[in-house]
Amino acid sequence: MKQAHSGAARGRGERALLDEIRQRAAGASRAGLRLGIGDDCALLAPRRGEELAVTTDLSIAGRHFRLDWHQPEAVGHRALARGLSDLAAMGARPVAAFLSLGLPRELTVATGRRPAWVERFLDGLLALAKLHNTPLAGGDLAESPLAVADIVLVGAVPRGRAMLRSGAKAGELLYVTGALGGAAAGLARLAELAEAQHGRANPPRIPKKLAAQLAPHLYPQPRIAQGLWLRRRGLATAALDLSDGLSTDLGHLCTESGVSAEVDAARLPLHPAATQAQALHGGEDYELLFTASATARVPCSIAGVKITRIGRIVKLRRGQPAVTLLTPQGPQPLAPHGWEHFS
């Protein structure tokens, strides 16, 4: 993290914040990180024969999160989870994260004995970073009327071995990690809680009995271990992460691979709290969707997470929807219809 540029919040608050981020980031694992926060750039040293995977994800207040709905720890967790999930989808190991953060001044100031919003945001972000041995290596900091956080993840993967969206072929089978629809169901529950408190500015306290139900939305777990396992075994012919919802993301996989797909409705691993529509169209589950040869021996679980076969890849059917849902009432076109926040 460089000294913030012109236009950023200046004075003691900003310097103190920069110093604190630098100090907190310095404690993390630094394998592959030659130089972290404090110079013009960070320096990353990939191992011999590796290439670098890079992804950026923008989180904007009122779009990707709401200050009156989401605890700051969850905002930090979710911002990083999105980027880690992109690395998982390529089968890359995380090397470093970068954070560009624009914040209203009041979010950087402690109120009474309550730590500043930004401190709690960093708590959530750095806890997940630690879990995945991902040092915060740099970024930028600016004062902004709107809270925005752009997360950049850099990962490494042996050259030519990354799992791409473009490798699926007709005849292959379609798999998904974990359960689907939990994030959408959790968001719906969070919206009810928030509305019940009638426009208070602070996010609702989550009753203990609801924590598990809201976790898929508030604290999604990127499938890094599962992505690494699949890539090392060479099992997946194509992969991506479910950020926009199965109907939308499977459409991307089909487009990039030049194929069509069939999904068996009866096989969908619904989250216990989720409807079928949430499992099909609800975004932000951050599970992995992948394809494998019909003869591949795909296990029932990888690193403790269930793997479910949900369908198959078929030849491209021009002029027809890329994805078909097989139901007891017969096949139905499954048009992309990803979840929209707060709509």
Add this chain to the structure above:
Amino acid sequence: MKQAHSGAARGRGERALLDEIRQRAAGASRAGLRLGIGDDCALLAPRRGEELAVTTDLSIAGRHFRLDWHQPEAVGHRALARGLSDLAAMGARPVAAFLSLGLPRELTVATGRRPAWVERFLDGLLALAKLHNTPLAGGDLAESPLAVADIVLVGAVPRGRAMLRSGAKAGELLYVTGALGGAAAGLARLAELAEAQHGRANPPRIPKKLAAQLAPHLYPQPRIAQGLWLRRRGLATAALDLSDGLSTDLGHLCTESGVSAEVDAARLPLHPAATQAQALHGGEDYELLFTASATARVPCSIAGVKITRIGRIVKLRRGQPAVTLLTPQGPQPLAPHGWEHFS
């Protein structure tokens, strides 16, 4: 650039914009870029023995630029120039750029025969990217009430050879590329032009005779060639780029190196339109500041840009200002006092 996540602008406009960015980016040089826009991550392949330099720079409307002051081409150019300048300061060659863009819907829509703001922003960004053989390899896109652009630059440098802020030693001499204060002087002139048109929403047209005077502010040239030259010759013991202004940035160099510095006021290479205060404190010149041994043979110009010796590094003087300005009236402490936009 992935498909935009939930919460982004949806529908034809967004898909069309993503497709257009992908198409425009595909035309660029792709050395070192194994996989660009369209998958979960981009894949970069550094050469053997190289490490990667990574930097992010946030540009926020009303902070780093103004929609009613700056032509969109200049906003795009300046956003990329900030990142390229960080690579220049390390002596890194650019490998790829990433763009996370949050925009109000109206900035993505053409009005009559006028192309959309975002098209012209990309014109400016991609023209500078082409000049420096830097492909746009990915990013993110979202609808946002406030225009924000986070630029990520990835560069490559032979392992252990990057120019750092921390290498300066007492007795070394202090150099700067180009001229100082031109960006601050240009911004002041732009503010006059904008104010003369009394609150119109569109940025002022720049009269031809003023184009050269405003160029250091609107179209700063990152010193990539000079940074590469210095790094290859091993001449610079420390380096950074002047983004916050000489008084602030030289302070950073002193802090990171554990030294103090003296600047000869009479030697400062003032831009013809700039005052001494603008040269000392005006930010965004994006010139390189570097140190070299007193016995090093530093040329008068590198790749067509003038090099000026402006002072020297001295032992750390605890309890005193890190930087001293030597003037005809005697030495004066030079406190950090970087430029603030629009203040």
